[in-house]
Amino acid sequence: MNSLKLWSAIALMVLASSAGDVLLSSAMKRIGDLGELRARHGLLAVIFRVFGDKQFLLALTCMTFAFFSLLTALSWGDASLVAPASASLTFLVSAVMAKIFLHEDVDRRRWISATLVCVGVAMLTQ
């Protein structure tokens, strides 16, 4: 039962974090290249444009939820399990969500990279 609770918190954290990344990516693509925007309209205009975007705020909400899910998972399980599991699973779930929702071209090169990074992150915490 405790294990189920712990893995539920990890799953929630991974889903919320990946959803936050996908929403953030979508919002930033719609807003456009921030470097060009800043050169044309100035830094303040960029800040107002980004923080006035509803999708960006939704992404921040998801990331805040992910942070508190991580804290909860850390209070229920060992950091040596929670940290690598959440970090490496987030890489894979984000890739899957980016393919489904953002229609990104996740070719073999990107799958191999995501898998290498995912395994590498898990090994870093050993």
Add this chain to the structure above:
Amino acid sequence: MNLRKYLVLLAVMCFGGAGDVLLKRGMKDFGPVDLHNLPHVVAALANPWVLLGIVCLTGFFASYLTALSWADLTYVLPATAMGYVIIAVLSKYFLQEQISQWRWAGILLISCGVGWVTRGPELTERAESKTLIEGKEQHELA
């Protein structure tokens, strides 16, 4: 990819890695946080290492947003994972932490993944963006 874009990715890696290590350095001075007394953690903001860490993490978030404004998420995530390597190296030399052989192997795998993905295109080519680029080129030619 031009030099400016590589610099933005480099900023994501460096600011993220340095921010985490500086936070860790500050929290080492501050001592363990009691989960039942979370508001106490606000006092950690008075620590200069923690403040410097927050400045770095703000830089990380700004450069991460910039990178996402012109590159795919599946490109930015692995490309910026080099930050984990920076954390490991800074932890060894700045915080004097031990790095096991497993961790060095993990660093090698992440470096391979980062090197592999950054050699590919950073953005999925879409019909509308292709038309826009072609239109721009024709306009410049005319």
